[in-house]
Amino acid sequence: MIKAFVVDNDRLRLSENFELDKGKVVWADLFNPTMDEEADIEEWLGASVPTREDMEEIEISSRLYVEDGAYFMTATLPSQADSDNPVMSPVTFVLAGDRLVTIRYQEPRAFQTFPARAEKVATGCTSAETILIGLLETIVDRLADILERASRGVEAISKNIFHPRSTGASSRDRDFQRVLKDIGSKETLTSDIRDSLTSLQRLTGFLANAVGQSKNGKDARARIKTLSRDVLSLTDHATFLSQKITFLLDATLGMINIEQNGIIKIFSVAAVIFLPPTLVASIYGMNFELMPELKWLFGYPFALGLMVVSAILPYWYFRRRGWL
Incomplete structure (x- = not known):
């Protein structure tokens, strides 16, 4: 055109x-x-x-x-x-x-x-x-x-x-x-x-x-x-x-x-916090006949309390260091 x-x-x-x-x-x-x-x-x-x-x-x-x-x-x-x-x-x-x-x-x-x-x-x-x-x-x-x-x-x-x-x-x-x-x-x-x-x-x-x-x-x-x-x-x-x-x-x-780092950080902290309770639960979950706390009246509450304390301590440490 x-x-x-x-x-x-x-x-x-x-x-x-x-x-x-x-x-x-x-x-x-x-x-x-x-x-x-x-x-x-x-x-x-x-x-x-x-x-x-x-x-x-x-x-x-x-x-x-x-x-x-x-x-x-x-x-x-x-x-x-x-x-x-x-x-x-x-x-x-x-x-x-x-x-x-x-x-x-x-x-x-x-x-x-x-x-x-x-x-x-x-x-x-x-x-x-x-x-x-x-x-x-x-x-x-x-x-x-x-x-x-x-x-x-x-x-x-x-x-x-x-x-x-x-x-x-x-x-x-x-x-x-x-x-x-x-x-x-x-x-x-x-x-x-x-x-x-x-x-x-x-x-x-x-x-x-x-x-x-x-x-x-x-x-x-x-x-x-x-x-x-x-x-x-x-x-x-x-x-x-x-x-x-x-x-x-x-x-x-x-x-x-x-x-992405924030998400990975959350997973890492969660893994560290729940690692000690998992270790305690694993120990008391073993099926050995001769265990000191097996017949203990307060064995079960003691294990639960130990798991809670082992979870709180890492969390408190992370907060004090400013990692959370």
């Missing part, structure tokens, strides 16, 4: 027919393009567009390069990011003179919000360069929103770990299982956003060189510089979040170990 946009008084306007408006189209957005659509765009652009396999290459030379006078820039962007499992996919931006082409196979939200806002409000979309910069700014804003939501989720996990609501052992076990799943999903989300920001950081540096020679190069470079600083600050924040998630994972595993 091809969405073509033309510039109309510093605003974007969706073209009704790409073929009829080819001479006025400034931005062509390809979403899951067919071979015929790719051929039409290549003829209009004057350069070959990369295939999906080319876009998925991870080498810098395959993501940022100049060919036939056009600048090709590929970044990894999230879609369906309202969940903790966004779909990461490459998006290629092709800047050739006063023409911009974007090729994508997913639906990042910025590709919906930016054209809608640029059609209603004059956002300075006067050329392909300004459209690309405005689109990148919207993408960075969207990534910032995702990181803010992830931060709130991490704070909620932290409170759940250090201030648990449940007191029962079985409830805490279920809570820890849920916490571990939440930590894993937040780490996946943060890692994906960091990858996306890293690709955007490289893209902005490449774009700054691409627009350096244009007539609006000074203003464009200033906006790109601001954009680059925003990306860098978001990358630092994502790194901080990743470190905090790692700390929460270690803390959760430590809490689980404490819970």
Whole structure:
């Protein structure tokens, strides 16, 4: 599918027919393009567009390069990011003179919000360069929103770990299982956003060189510089979040170990407390004919009392040492 946009008084306007408006189209957005659509765009652009396999290459030379006078820039962007499992996919931006082409196979939200806002409000979309910069700014804003939501989720996990609501052992076990799943999903989300920001950081540096020679190069470079600083600050924040998630994972595993050690401690103390009574019962349970207390009137109460005392003494000792 091809969405073509033309510039109309510093605003974007969706073209009704790409073929009829080819001479006025400034931005062509390809979403899951067919071979015929790719051929039409290549003829209009004057350069070959990369295939999906080319876009998925991870080498810098395959993501940022100049060919036939056009600048090709590929970044990894999230879609369906309202969940903790966004779909990461490459998006290629092709800047050739006063023409911009974007090729994508997913639906990042910025590709919906930016054209809608640029059609209603004059956002300075006067050329392909300004459209690309405005689109990148919207993408960075969207990534910032995702990181803010992830931060709130991490704070909620932290409170759940250090201030648990449940007191029962079985409830805490279920809570820890849920916490571990939440930590894993937040780490996946943060890692994906960091990858996306890293690709955007490289893209902005490449774009700054691409627009350096244009007539609006000074203003464009200033906006790109601001954009680059925003990306860098978001990358630092994502790194901080990743470190905090790692700390929460270690803390959760430590809490689980404490819970397990507490349970083992209870069993150990119980075993030690009941060991002396068991020994007494074993002695007086032997079936020897000649036993001193066998005919004794107070033998049975004496044995019971000895068992109780032998159980109380270890318990008292443990309490005095602070082991209980």
